[in-house]
Amino acid sequence: xxxxxxxxxxxxxxxxxxxxxxxxxxxxxxxxxxxxxxxxxxxxxxxxxxxxxxxxxxxxxxxxxxxxxxxxxxxxxxxxxxxxxxxxxxxxxxxxxxxxxxxxxxxxxxxxxxxxxxxxxxxxxxxxxxxxxxxxxxxxxxxxxxxxxxxxxxxxxxxxxxxxxxxxxxxxxxxxxxxxxxxxxxxxxxxxxxxxxxxxxxxxxxxxxxxxxxxxxxxxxxxxxxxxxxxxxxxxxxxxxxxxxxxxxxxxxxxxxxxxxxxxxxxxxxxxxxxxxxxxxxxxxxxxxxxxxxxxxxxxxxxxxxxxxxxxxxxxxxxxxxxxxxxxxxxxxxxxxxxxxxxxxxxxxxxxxxxxxxxxxxxxxxxxxxxxxxxxxxxxxxxxxxxxxxxxxxxxxxxxxxxxxxxxxxxxxxxxxxxxxxxxxxxxxxxxxxxxxxxxxxxxxxxxxxxxxxxxxxxxxxxxxxxxxxxxxxxxxxxxxxxxxxxxxxxxxxxxxxx
Ligand code: NAD
Numbered sequence: 001x002x003x004x005x006x007x008x009x010x011x012x013x014x015x016x017x018x019x020x021x022x023x024x025x026x027x028x029x030x031x032x033x034x035x036x037x038x039x040x041x042x043x044x045x046x047x048x049x050x051x052x053x054x055x056x057x058x059x060x061x062x063x064x065x066x067x068x069x070x071x072x073x074x075x076x077x078x079x080x081x082x083x084x085x086x087x088x089x090x091x092x093x094x095x096x097x098x099x100x101x102x103x104x105x106x107x108x109x110x111x112x113x114x115x116x117x118x119x120x121x122x123x124x125x126x127x128x129x130x131x132x133x134x135x136x137x138x139x140x141x142x143x144x145x146x147x148x149x150x151x152x153x154x155x156x157x158x159x160x161x162x163x164x165x166x167x168x169x170x171x172x173x174x175x176x177x178x179x180x181x182x183x184x185x186x187x188x189x190x191x192x193x194x195x196x197x198x199x200x201x202x203x204x205x206x207x208x209x210x211x212x213x214x215x216x217x218x219x220x221x222x223x224x225x226x227x228x229x230x231x232x233x234x235x236x237x238x239x240x241x242x243x244x245x246x247x248x249x250x251x252x253x254x255x256x257x258x259x260x261x262x263x264x265x266x267x268x269x270x271x272x273x274x275x276x277x278x279x280x281x282x283x284x285x286x287x288x289x290x291x292x293x294x295x296x297x298x299x300x301x302x303x304x305x306x307x308x309x310x311x312x313x314x315x316x317x318x319x320x321x322x323x324x325x326x327x328x329x330x331x332x333x334x335x336x337x338x339x340x341x342x343x344x345x346x347x348x349x350x351x352x353x354x355x356x357x358x359x360x361x362x363x364x365x366x367x368x369x370x371x372x373x374x375x376x377x378x379x380x381x382x383x384x385x386x387x388x389x390x391x392x393x394x395x396x397x398x399x400x401x402x403x404x405x406x407x408x409x410x411x412x413x414x415x416x417x418x419x420x421x422x423x424x425x426x427x428x429x430x431x432x433x434x435x436x437x438x439x440x441x442x443x444x445x446x447x448x449x450x451x452x453x454x455x456x457x458x459x460x461x462x463x464x465x466x467x468x469x470x471x472x473x474x475x476x477x478x479x480x481x482x483x484x485x486x487x488x489x490x491x492x493x494x495x496x497x498x499x
Contacts, residue, residue: 002033004179006042006203007186009049010196016042021176021205026092026324027313029362035179038204043171043211046200050142050169051217053197058139058167062116065165069112071192072161076106079188083181087153088314090178092323092364093276095314098153104444105157105185108465111447115165118470128498130484137474139167140219140243144212146233147182148225149175149326150279150386156182158451159222160199162469164189168219172201173212177326179203213237220473222464223247224281226384227410227456234459245460245472247452249384250412253286253405254441255427257398257418258294264439265417266301272415272441273390274309274368277322279330281457282413282435282442285385286374287392288401295394299349299372306350306370306390313360324357324364325387331364334387338369341380341391347372352388376404384410398423406432412453415441434458 004023005014015036023033038046057065076083084098093101121135145159152174160170174182179201186201202208212218213236220243223233227248237244254272256265272284287302289295312320325331335353342348352367366388374381374391381391395401405414415437416427424438434453437443445451445466452463462468 001031004033004035004183004203006036006038006046007183007201008046009053009200010190012183013042015203023090023177023179024327024364025089026326027315027360027363029328029360029364032089033180035176035203037176038202038208038211040207040211043202043204043208043215046171046202047142047215047217049197050171050200053195054139054141054167054169057164057169057195057198060167062119062165062167065167066113066115068189068193069109069115069161069165072189073106073109073113075188075192076102076109079184083153083184086180086184087178088323090180091149091152092326093279093314094318094320094323096318097276098314101151102153104151105154105161107447108158109161111465112161112165115470118467119166119474121476127480128482128496131480131482133478133480135476135478137166137470137476139474141168142171142217143168143220143222143473144171144173144218146173146209146212146221146223146225147175149177150276150281152178152181153185155224156185158464158469160189162465163222163473164194164198166470166473168473169198170200171212171218172199173204173208174201176203176205209233210236213242214240218242220244222472224464230459231456243472245462245464246458247281247464248457248459249386249410250281250283250453250457251286251381251384251408251410252282252284252413252415253288253408254284254415254417255395255398255401255405256287256289256294256298257416257420257423258291259419260294260417261419262297262301265298266305268415268417268441269302269390270305270309274306274322274388277325277366278388279326279386280442282444284415284441285390286381287390288395288404289392290395290398290401292394295372295392299392302370302390302392303349306368309368311355311365311367312357313363322388324360325366326364328364330387331366334366334385334389337380337383337385337387338389341371341374341378344378344380346374346378346380346391376407382409402427402430406430409456410453411455412457413437413443415439415443434463
């Protein structure tokens with residue numbers, strides 16, 4: 001049985017805690033590896049390594065740090081297929097989607113090549129007699145990232161690329177469900193020229209997370225995962241005096257106005273609702289047609305499309321629509337939600353619960369499900385399902401649809417499909433959700449903008465990637481200097497002002 005340890009100080013290190021977790025092949029249901037779960041002492045050793053390496057890295061000029069990112073991007077291209085294969089094998093997503101996972105991370109690495117520019121401070125000459133003021137952005141020291149299973153390449157890169165480009169050392173605690181790709185990424189960073197100890201991967205569970213949150217030498221923590229854990233990490237990390245940003249779960253709505261191009265809206269819902277088996281924080285899980293006539297047209301077009309989705313292992317080819325869920329527990333959870341929806345009175349117009357993949361009967365495959373006439377009080381509406389389940393909630397009118405999305409506790413992404421610029425503009429201005437799509441179903445901002453949800457989808461002030469990442473991983477120092485040749489003022493007891 002393959003064992004996966006840690007990557008500390010630029011080297012593979014075996015786990016010594018005696019604790020490990022199974023890593024599945026979701027397509028076959030077989031355990032394909034065991035991943036070590038770090039003890040506190042193993043974590044402490046990684047942090048010691050990082051702490052020792054960080055000052056020299058911070059003193060390396062930003063252009064040299066950027067060159068490591070440049071080489072890293074080249075290596076990601078070189079190893080794209082290898083990374084995507086390892087990713088699909090542990091996560092279950094299709095091969096093209098696994099490449100997308102790597103590419104969305106790579107794009108943030110590309111953005112970080114701009115570190116010399118992004119880290120520039122400000123300067124005011126002559127702020128007073130003989131006085132100049134300038135500000136600099138300095139790295140924090142050792143920082144950590146805790147990441148979820150659903151994007152095992154992209155989200156680790158969203159975390160460690162900007163942190164490292166800023167001059168920090170990084171401890172990555174990836175998901176224990178698909179741990180291979182994060183270690184492969186760390187190996188590539190070393191090959192790209194990163195000094196040992198600057199990027200460390202410590203595999204683990206709650207024990208490692210708590211160790212990170214309580215450790216006095218970790219200055220900042222970036223987390224992505226489910227909302228209950230995001231809130232826990234935020235609260236405990238802040239109480240320990242750290243800078244913390246946590247991104248949580250979602251329930252993304254797509255409003256379909258009566259004037260929308262219905263074929264385009266259906267295409268969008270099929271891709272955004274069922275891609276990656278719905279295991280995306282930006283998946284659309286709620287379709288909100290406005291008016292009964294729009295709803296009838298939408299559901300009529302959706303049913304055959306949902307029934308004909310191609311579900312298969314990633315090895316079946318690039319035309320597969322989605323693969324299995326990540327674990328048996330995830331499968332049972334999603335099925336439980338569908339059962340609950342039926343009990344609560346929603347109309348299950350496509351029932352994928354009994355789907356079985358021929359030749360892969362032990363895999364964690366779940367057929368696509370479509371609910372109509374879902375209402376606000378149902379658990380399938382209120383809670384994040386994270387599976388291939390789309391709920392149609394019929395809205396009376398535009399205001400009703402807007403209110404629905406605004407009243408939900410999650411606020412990650414939202415979309416409106418319409419041909420009416422007025423409606424789209426009003427919607428974008430009033431909606432209380434962090435990422436908005438107009439005729440775009442998954443409005444994941446590109447690397448040079450920032451990514452983050454509102455309400456219970458995000459905890460903390462700054463977003464991921466884009467300029468916010470460079471703010472999160474640095475602190476600003478402002479230096480006021482005076483070179484008073486010939487100026488003699490004597491002692492000053494009043495606070496200096498510009499009056
Ligand atoms: P998860 O919350 O189970 O795990 C996330 C991380 O927290 C993992 O590294 C895990 O090991 C750790 N963890 C799990 N339980 C813990 C505990 N009790 N104490 C401390 N740490 C713990 O999330 P997941 O199932 O891996 O990922 C799916 C979730 O992530 C979904 O809710 C999805 O919406 C969310 N997500 C959000 C974003 C975003 O940017 N908002 C992006 C991707 C995924």
